[in-house]
Amino acid sequence: MLLKMLLSMAALFMLIGGFVLFSLPEGSPGEFSLENSSQGAEDTELFSDESYLFFLEDEEIAEYIEKGTSALGGAEQYRLSEIESTLRSDDAAFVYAEPPSLTVTTQAREIFYHEGRIPDAEEMKKLLRDDRFIIQVRYLENRAYVYDVYIEQSGNEISPAEEKIMDEGSMMTLFFAVKDLKMNEEAVFIMEDPVNENSKAEYSLDFPGLSR
Structure with missing residues (x-):
């Protein structure tokens, strides 16, 4: 019962x-x-300033999506040219800027190869922002914890507003506030050891050139 x-x-x-x-x-x-x-959908408002040097119309975003899903490569043209360096040869592998065009290319390729689909411009726009400028640094060892990094422009030192270190110090993503930069002028990206003034590298940063 x-x-x-x-x-x-x-x-x-x-x-x-x-x-x-x-x-x-x-x-x-x-x-x-x-x-x-x-x-x-509100995230698309983070990329709406048409005066931003690297702003992309929907048609341009679609072109970079096609580029990312139909061909390999794409980051070479964004690699920063080294001016001079006294770093160890096995410290910094390479440094490159990541404007919205490169973000769209690489993210579209990632989605295409991992999910088997082609994203549209609206989806890609949610990944973009017009208030920051990104620089990527790749190290051959975990040296991201060693060096200070900043942009020098018009006699001013501009530190990143945010930085992310990944893969145990072999990758560093730097976010610089656009309001702190003069996008119509060239600048220098600097990497230096704070405890060794003789360990330093400088890279040319040509904003107008990167937008072409």
Whole structure:
């Protein structure tokens, strides 16, 4: 008798639970949906300033998507030219800028090869921002923890607003605030050892040239 009562109660709870779950509307709290994700439609407003040197129209974004999904390479033209360096030869592998055009190319390629689809301009625009300028540094060892990095322009030292170090110090992504930079003038990207003034590297940073 007791067993029969327990089975009846269990069945009742399962019925109620199923009804509640079925009745939840799409996008309810706790349920993932595109509208509730961090990349909602409002994120496109982060890339809307047409005066930004590296701004891309939707048609241009589509061109870089096609480039990323139909060919390899693409970062060579964004690599910064070394002016001089006293770093160890096995420290910095290479340094390159990442304007929106390169972000679209590389991210479209990533989506194409890993998900088997071609993204559209609206999706790519959510990954772009017009208030920051990105520089990527690749090290052959975990030297990202060693060097100070900054941009020198018009006699001013401009530090990154944010930096991310990955892969145990072999990769560094630097985010510079656009408001701190003069996009119509050339600058120098500098990497130096704070405890050894003789260990330093300088790279030419030609903003107008990168936008071509």
